[in-house]
Amino acid sequence: MTERFYFCTMNLSIENIYSRFIAQKKNVCTDTRKISEGCIFFALRGENFNGNDFANDALSKGAAHVVVDDKRFAKSEKFIFTENVLVTLQQLAAFHRGKLKTKIIAVTGSNGKTTTKELIHSVLSQKFKTVSTQGNLNNHIGVPLTLLALTKVHEFAVIEMGANHIGEISSLCSIAQPGCGLITNVGKAHLEGFGGFEGVKRAKKELYDCLKKSGGKIFINADNPYLKELCGDYKNTCSYGNSEFANCIGKAANQVPFVKISWHEKKSAHIKNIIQSNLAGDYNFENILASVCIGNYFGITPRQIRHGIENYFPASQRSQLVKNDSNTFLLDYYNANPTSMEAALINFERNFTGKKIVVLGDMLELGEETEDEHSNIIRQLKKMHFTEMILVGECFLKFSFRLFRMKARFYQTPEEALKYLISKNYENCTFLIKASRAVKLEKIAHGLGV
Numbered sequence: 001m002t003e004r005f006y007f008c009t010m011n012l013s014i015e016n017i018y019s020r021f022i023a024q025k026k027n028v029c030t031d032t033r034k035i036s037e038g039c040i041f042f043a044l045r046g047e048n049f050n051g052n053d054f055a056n057d058a059l060s061k062g063a064a065h066v067v068v069d070d071k072r073f074a075k076s077e078k079f080i081f082t083e084n085v086l087v088t089l090q091q092l093a094a095f096h097r098g099k100l101k102t103k104i105i106a107v108t109g110s111n112g113k114t115t116t117k118e119l120i121h122s123v124l125s126q127k128f129k130t131v132s133t134q135g136n137l138n139n140h141i142g143v144p145l146t147l148l149a150l151t152k153v154h155e156f157a158v159i160e161m162g163a164n165h166i167g168e169i170s171s172l173c174s175i176a177q178p179g180c181g182l183i184t185n186v187g188k189a190h191l192e193g194f195g196g197f198e199g200v201k202r203a204k205k206e207l208y209d210c211l212k213k214s215g216g217k218i219f220i221n222a223d224n225p226y227l228k229e230l231c232g233d234y235k236n237t238c239s240y241g242n243s244e245f246a247n248c249i250g251k252a253a254n255q256v257p258f259v260k261i262s263w264h265e266k267k268s269a270h271i272k273n274i275i276q277s278n279l280a281g282d283y284n285f286e287n288i289l290a291s292v293c294i295g296n297y298f299g300i301t302p303r304q305i306r307h308g309i310e311n312y313f314p315a316s317q318r319s320q321l322v323k324n325d326s327n328t329f330l331l332d333y334y335n336a337n338p339t340s341m342e343a344a345l346i347n348f349e350r351n352f353t354g355k356k357i358v359v360l361g362d363m364l365e366l367g368e369e370t371e372d373e374h375s376n377i378i379r380q381l382k383k384m385h386f387t388e389m390i391l392v393g394e395c396f397l398k399f400s401f402r403l404f405r406m407k408a409r410f411y412q413t414p415e416e417a418l419k420y421l422i423s424k425n426y427e428n429c430t431f432l433i434k435a436s437r438a439v440k441l442e443k444i445a446h447g448l449g450v
Contacts, residue, residue, distance in 0.1 A: 012080065014088070014091050014092060014095050015095070017067075017080060017088065017092060018092060018095050018096065020040065020064075020065055020080075021040060021092060021096070021148075024038050024039060024040055024064050024065070025038065026096075026148065026149070026151070027039040027040065028040050028041075028042060028089075028145065028148050029041050029042070029058070029063065030042050030044050030051070030089075030141065030145070032054045032057050032058050032061060035058055035061040035062055035063055036062065037062040038062065038063075038064045039062070039063050039064065040063065040064060040065045040066075040067065041054075041055070041058035041059075041063040041065070041066045041067065042067045042085050042086075042088070042089050043055050043058075043066060043067060043068045043069070043070075043073070043085050044085050044086055044089070044141065045069075045085070045086070050070075051068075051085065052068050052069065052070040052072075052073050055068050055073045055079070056073070059078055063078075064078070065078055065079070065080055066078060066079050066080070067079075067080045067081075067082060067085050067088055067089075068080070068081055068082075068085065069081070069082055069083055069084055069085045086140065086141070089141070089144050089145075090140065090144050090175050092144070092148065093143070093144035093145075093147040093148050093175055093176075094144075094147075094174070094175045094176075094177070096147060096148055096150070097147045097150070097175070097176060097177055098177070100150055100151075100152060100154070101152075102150055102154045102155060102156065102157050103155065103156050103157070103179055103180070104156075104157050104159055104176050104177060104178040104179055104180075105120060105156065105157070105158045105159065105178060105179075105180050105181055105182075105294065106159050106161055106172075106173065106176060106178035106180075106181030106182075106207055106210075106211075107120065107158060107159065107160050107161065107181060107182060107184065108160070108161040108162070108163070108169055108181070108182075108183055108184070108204055108207050109182075109183045109184030109185050109186070109204065110184070110185055110186050110187035110188070110189040110200060110204070110337065110339060110340075111184060111185055111187050111189065111283070111337070111339055111340045111343070112184040112185065112283070112284070112286065112287045113138075113160050113161075113162070113184050114136060114138075114160060114318060114334075115279070115284060115287045115314065115318055115319065116182075116184050116287040116290050116291060117132055117133060117158050117160045118132070118312060118314075119287060119288060119290070119291035119308075119309060119312055120132070120158045120290070120291045120294050120295070121158045122291070122308040122309065122311065122312040123291045123292070123294065123295035123300055123304070123305050123308035123309060124156050124158070124294070124295060124298065124300065124308075125308065126295075126300055126304035126305070126307060126308045127298075127299070127300050127304060128155040128156050128298075129153050129154050129155045129156070130154070130155065130156040130157070130158065131146070131149065131150060131154050131156070131157050131158075132146075132157065132158035132159070132160070133146050133158065133159055133160040134146065136160075136162070136334075137160075138159075138160040138161055138162035139162055139163075139168075139172075140168070140171065140172065143159060143161065143172050143175060143176055144175060146159060147159070147175065147176060156298075159172075159176050159178065161173070161176075161207065163190070163203055164190035164192075164193035164194070164365065165190075165193045165194065165203070166194065166195075166199060166202060166203050167203075167206070168203070168206075169203055169204065169206035169207050169210075170206040170209070170210065173206065173207060173210035174210075177214075178207075178210065178211065178216060179214070179216045179217065180211065180216050180217035180218070180219065181207050181210075181211055181216070181217075181218065181219070182218065182219040182220065182221075182290055182294075183204045183207055183208070183220075183227055183230070184221075184286065184287065184290065185221070185224060185226070185227070185286070185339075186200050186201050186204050186226045186227070186230075187200070187337060187338070187339030187340065188200070188337050188338040188339045188366075188369070188373065189337035189339065189340075189365075190337070190365050191337075191365065191366045191367050191368075191369045191373075192365045192366055192367030192368075192369075193365060193367075195367075196369070201226060201229075201230060204230065205230045208230055208231055208234070211236075212234050215236060216236070217236055217237070217238060217297075218231060218234060218236065218237045218238075219237070219238050219239075219240065219290065219293055219294055219297070220237050220238075220239050220240075221239070221240060221241050221286055221289075221290070222239040222240065222241035222243045222245060222246040223241035223242055223243055223246075224241075238293060238294075238297050239293075240289045240290060240292070240293035241286075241289070244266075245266075246266065247265065247266050247293065247297075248263060248264075248265060248266070248289065248292060248293035248296055248297075249263060249264055249265075249266060249269075250262065250263040250285070250288075250289040250292065251263070252282060252285050253274065256351050256352075257280045257321060257351060257352060258276065258277055258278055258279060258280055258321075259277045259279050259280070259281065259282060259284050259285055259288060260274070260275065260276045260277065261274075261275050261277070261285060261288055261289065261292075262274050262275075263275070263289065263292050265296065271302075273302040273305070273306065274306075275288065275292070275305070275306045275309050275310060276310055277309055277310065277312070278310070278312065278313050278314065279312075279314055279319050280319050280320075280321045280330055280347075280351075281319045281330075281332075281343070281344065281347045281351075282347050282350070282351065283340075283343040283344070283347060284319055288309060291305075291308075291309065292305055292309070295308065317331045317332065317333050317334040317442065317445075318331075318332060318334050318335075319332055320332070322450050324448075324449045324450060325449075326426065326427045326428070326429075326449070327426055327427065327428065327429045327430065327431060327448070328429070328430040328431070329430070329431045329433060329445060329448070329450050330344075330348065330352075330430065330431065330432045330433070331433055331445055331450065332344055332432070332433065332434040333361065333433050333434055333435050333437070333439070333441040333442060333445070334437055335436060335437055336361070336363045336434050336435050336436045337363055337365075337366075337436075338363060338366070338369075338373040338376065338377070340434075341360070341363060341377055341434060342376075342377070342380060344432060344434050345358070345377075345380060345381070345384065345432070348386075348432045349384050349385065349386070352430050354428065354429070354430060355387040355426075355428065355429040355430065356386045356387050356429070356430050356431075356432070357386065357387055357388045357389075357390070357426065357429050357430070357431045357432070358381070358386045358388070358389045358390065358431075358432050359390045359392065359417065359421075359431060359432065359433045359434075359441065359444060360377070360389075360390070360391050360392065360396070360432075360434055360435060361391075361392040361393045361396075361414070361434070361435020361436065361439035361441045362374070362392070362393030362394065362395040362396060362435060362436060362439050363377075363395070363435070363436050364436040364438055364439075365436075370395055371395075371398075371399060374395045374396060374399050375399055378391075378396075378399065378406070381406065381408065382406050387429070388407070388409075389406075389407065389408040389409070390408070390409050390410075390411070390417050390420070390421065391408055391409070391410040391411070392410070392411050392412075392413070392414055392416075392417045392435065392439060392441065392444075393412070393435065393439050394412060396410050397410050397411070397412050414439065414440055414441055414443040414444050415443065417444060418443060418444045418447040418448070421444065421447070421448060422447060422448070426448075431448070433445055
């Protein structure tokens with residue numbers, strides 16, 4: 001049932017609000033620090049703030065209308081009152097999406113979804129007017145804002161969907177109404193919110209369930225048994241992987257330090273296409289091949305696909321290789337979970353030479369699995385051969401007794417670790433810096449001149 005809204009004493013439907021959205025040139029805002037003239041400001045609530053408190057500030061800065069859910073602030077014709085501002089934002093986004101012919105590609109997964117989203121965007125942009133989720137705005141607020149930024153000129157939108165609880169992907173799908181999509185992988189991420197690995201699988205499967213219900217296209221890694229299990233016997237798929245049965249077949253050609261791949265269509269095995277990426281880490285092979293598969297499916301030529309991928313440069317501390325005058329740094333501290341941490345360590349040991357320094361920080365949101373998963377990383381480190389190992393954070397510190405007879409140093413904070421690292425005056429070393437975002441290992445990178 002459509003929720004009822006109030007414009008002072010008048011009842012407004014979502015259609016009425018949409019007419020004002022169109023009249024204001026589809027300009028919305030949720031942050032008074034970014035108000036633009038004539039926008040509609042949505043007074044969202046958060047754990048530590050109430051957007052209603054900033055309603056008058058938004059108007060004074062030029063907002064044409066303010067959507068509030070506190071009647072005390074609905075003081076003039078410029079205010080739109082609703083029972084829930086967030087629900088209104090989401091309904092408006094879904095309504096707007098329904099007016100467009102834009103093809104929506106949904107991307108989710110435990111690891112690699114942002115990189116995969118960016119690669120798909122770069123590939124599709126070679127031929128089509130394409131937009132994608134900005135940064136990590138992949139949640140219940142970011143997805144609606146991305147959709148509301150779409151116009152009739154956009155042929156494709158690549159929408160990243162993140163989640164840390166059951167039901168979130170399903171909710172985002174109901175708003176975005178994707179016609180196709182992919183799950184990059186399922187791993188040990190947000191275990192606390194999902195209640196364990198089986199919960200992760202159920203949550204990611206929500207994207208498949210949505211696409212199955214609408215008859216949409218599922219792009220799937222043919223080499224991933226978990227994804228094949230979740231997909232079941234659904235037929236409307238397009239697969240990629242090493243398998244000869246995949247629609248798009250790829251091989252890793254070179255991993256040092258940037259991933260290079262060869263690929264071909266199943267029906268054209270004699271034609272090999274080579275792509276040299278700017279992504280470090282063999283775990284990015286799957287992300288690259290996923291974008292190749294999608295581009296190929298939508299008629300992007302091999303030459304255009306290569307151009308799209310070879311002109312993508314990673315940023316935001318995801319598989320980002322940076323050099324200064326003295327050392328090389330593999331920055332991967334935007335996020336971390338047990339699956340991505342293990343993959344990063346294996347890649348670092350296998351594909352980099354010389355003096356290698358590992359700087360790892362805590363992995364968060366693991367709930368009851370926190371001790372076991374940090375202990376597993378410590379056990380993995382014991383088997384590896386790095387020049388030096390630095391572990392940062394309360395979790396690693398708490399379980400430091402497991403470091404017995406292991407060549408490693410541990411610190412509670414990045415500042416403490418940085419003080420030690422600066423004192424060493426490293427030269428001609430390669431650093432892997434990885435942790436969950438909240439650990440703030442960028443302080444170490446910046447302190448070492450990155």
